Amino acid sequence: xxxxxxMMLVGLTPLLLSGLLVGxxxxxxxxxxxxxxxxNTETTFAHxxxxxxxxxxKNYREWIFIGSPVTPKDMNDGNPAFPEFHNVYxxxxxxxxxxxxxxxxxxxxxxxxxVSVGAKQSASGNGYFQGEFLGIAATVKDSKRFAERPNYWxxxxxxGYQSKSAEPQPxxxxxxxxxxxxAEDNVFIQHYxxxxxxxxxK
Amino acid sequence: xxxxxxMMLVGLTPLLLSGLLVGxxxxxxxxxxxxxxxxNTETTFAHxxxxxxxxxxKNYREWIFIGSPVTPKDMNDGNPAFPEFHNVYxxxxxxxxxxxxxxxxxxxxxxxxxVSVGAKQSASGNGYFQGEFLGIAATVKDSKRFAERPNYWxxxxxxGYQSKSAEPQPxxxxxxxxxxxxAEDNVFIQHYxxxxxxxxxK
Numbered sequence: 001x002x003x004x005x006x007m008m009l010v011g012l013t014p015l016l017l018s019g020l021l022v023g024x025x026x027x028x029x030x031x032x033x034x035x036x037x038x039x040n041t042e043t044t045f046a047h048x049x050x051x052x053x054x055x056x057x058k059n060y061r062e063w064i065f066i067g068s069p070v071t072p073k074d075m076n077d078g079n080p081a082f083p084e085f086h087n088v089y090x091x092x093x094x095x096x097x098x099x100x101x102x103x104x105x106x107x108x109x110x111x112x113x114x115v116s117v118g119a120k121q122s123a124s125g126n127g128y129f130q131g132e133f134l135g136i137a138a139t140v141k142d143s144k145r146f147a148e149r150p151n152y153w154x155x156x157x158x159x160g161y162q163s164k165s166a167e168p169q170p171x172x173x174x175x176x177x178x179x180x181x182x183a184e185d186n187v188f189i190q191h192y193x194x195x196x197x198x199x200x201x202k
Numbered sequence: 203x204x205x206x207x208x209m210m211l212v213g214l215t216p217l218l219l220s221g222l223l224v225g226x227x228x229x230x231x232x233x234x235x236x237x238x239x240x241x242n243t244e245t246t247f248a249h250x251x252x253x254x255x256x257x258x259x260k261n262y263r264e265w266i267f268i269g270s271p272v273t274p275k276d277m278n279d280g281n282p283a284f285p286e287f288h289n290v291y292x293x294x295x296x297x298x299x300x301x302x303x304x305x306x307x308x309x310x311x312x313x314x315x316x317v318s319v320g321a322k323q324s325a326s327g328n329g330y331f332q333g334e335f336l337g338i339a340a341t342v343k344d345s346k347r348f349a350e351r352p353n354y355w356x357x358x359x360x361x362g363y364q365s366k367s368a369e370p371q372p373x374x375x376x377x378x379x380x381x382x383x384x385a386e387d388n389v390f391i392q393h394y395x396x397x398x399x400x401x402x403x404k
Contacts, residue, residue, distance in 0.1 A: 061396050062297075065267030068287070071329035080327045085270065095264075115395055122393065123383040125282045127273035128330065129393040181325035191324065191331040193317055194263050 045091035046109035046140045053165035054156045057138060060111040063089040067192035070128050072117050082137075085115040085130050088192065095198070102199045104185055106152075108141040135160060139174070139186075150179045153186045247293035248311035248342045255367035256358045259340060262313040265291040269394035272330045274319050284339075287317040287332050290394065297400070304401045306387055308354075310343040337362060341376070341388075352381045355388045 045063075047055040066088050071080040090098070094108035118131020136158050143152040146168075155174035156166040169175075175186065183190040196202065247265075249257045268290050273282040292300070296310035320333020338360050345354040348370075357376035358368040371377075377388065385392040398404065 061400075062266055062294075064264055065289070065291075067332050068270035068289070069324065069326065069329055069331045070272060071324075071327040075328040080329070082326055086326075087267070087270070089267075092264075118393065118395075122271065122273075122390070123379050124271065124284055124288075125273040126277040127271055127282070129271045130269050130395050133395055133399065177325050188324070191320065193320075193332050193335055197335065198263075 043091075043093045044107055045093060046107055046138075046142070048145070049165055051165075052145075053167050054138060054140060054154075055165050056158060056161075056163055057109060057111050057136070060089050060091075060113070060136070063091050063111070064095040064194070066090055066110075066194040069188075069191050070117070072128055082112070082114055083134065084117045085128070087113040087115060087130075089113070090195075098195065099198050100200065102201075104141050104187065106142050106144070110139050110187065112137045112139075133161075138166070139178075141186075150175050151186045153178065245293075245295045246309055247295060248309055248340075248344070250347070251367055253367075254347075255369050256340060256342060256356075257367050258360060258363075258365055259311060259313050259338070262291050262293075262315070262338070265293050265313070266297040266396070268292055268312075268396040271393050272319070274330055284314070284316055285336065286319045287330070289315040289317060289332075291315070292397075300397065301400050302402065304403075306343050306389065308344050308346070312341050312389065314339045314341075335363075340368070341380075343388075352377050353388045355380065 045057065049055060068085055068087050070085045071082060072084050073080060089111045091109045094105050097103065097105040097108075113136045114134040116131035116134055117128050119129040120126060122129055137156060138158070139153050139155045140146070141151070141153050146152045146154045149168075149171060153175055154168040155178075156168060158166045178186040178188075182188045187195070189195045247259065251257060270287055270289050272287045273284060274286050275282060291313045293311045296307050299305065299307040299310075315338045316336040318333035318336055319330050321331040322328060324331055339358060340360070341355050341357045342348070343353070343355050348354045348356045351370075351373060355377055356370040357380075358370060360368045380388040380390070384390045389397070391397045
């Protein structure tokens, strides 16, 4: 045990024994990270209102980035399904669970932020370079809330960054394609090397 | 002041007064985040050995993702400068400083992870989809350690994931191009919407 942990235990023992601090200590412990590694395993990042609408996720650009496919307009007759870069993030608690189990836990939220192509040439060569943010979509897995959805995933599209909430899309709009084409549990991990590398045993 | 903070102060006061815990408490406090938002402002993420070589960064895939240009082989005569996707991350403490000041602090480390193109077609359409990790490069800003480098940035390339350290590249290899072509302080923020959106006042 580290000297710091020993000191913390000595200092906190009276309060821990009184029962006053236990819940709070757990909460703080769950929110720590060290050397940039997220450590929390308890926190919920998918929040819903009383009507069952998903609330607009916050701070998702500080979650765990898992991949960035680009389906440019000029490679899709000007009209890709999702223009154009898709910056994809998983919430930190579900990432911690993934690293431990290789499974998407109940409560997993994955955000897809759409970004325009801003340039096709830069000092590093020809290619595709991100431009401006266009909007976000999200998916949440929850075996209780979405017990009737295939693999328990529901999909949400937000109508602009000022949206406060979004309703689940019909299964045929999103879930069917994810279920049919994603490499694992509705998630396109074949395109997400961060998830593949984060799996236990990798 | 929250009830938790009050309790912490009561419980820790004897140790704080003794001077034993002050440094440790600061370190822990600096490493917290809430709702997925990194809160630390103190931690150092760029570490060097006694010879001045940059040590291989750890856990950078859990830092703040800032953008992912792709310079594919098939758009660069088979030989791009950086094949192919470049997943770019900034350390959490420097991100916190950027959000507050719009400046890259001393100690900023930015990691560029190179990823192959794994597919050019998926259910979402035609495009470029990430394949396998190929390696990393990094840059560090430090006005003392790199006082002679343009804008105080030094650039490092690691020779494979098993590398323990890397030496600074000559200025003409990396810095010159960054200085000439990057939109701000050697960083290509024109391709990094996360940085642009994170600037104060945006």
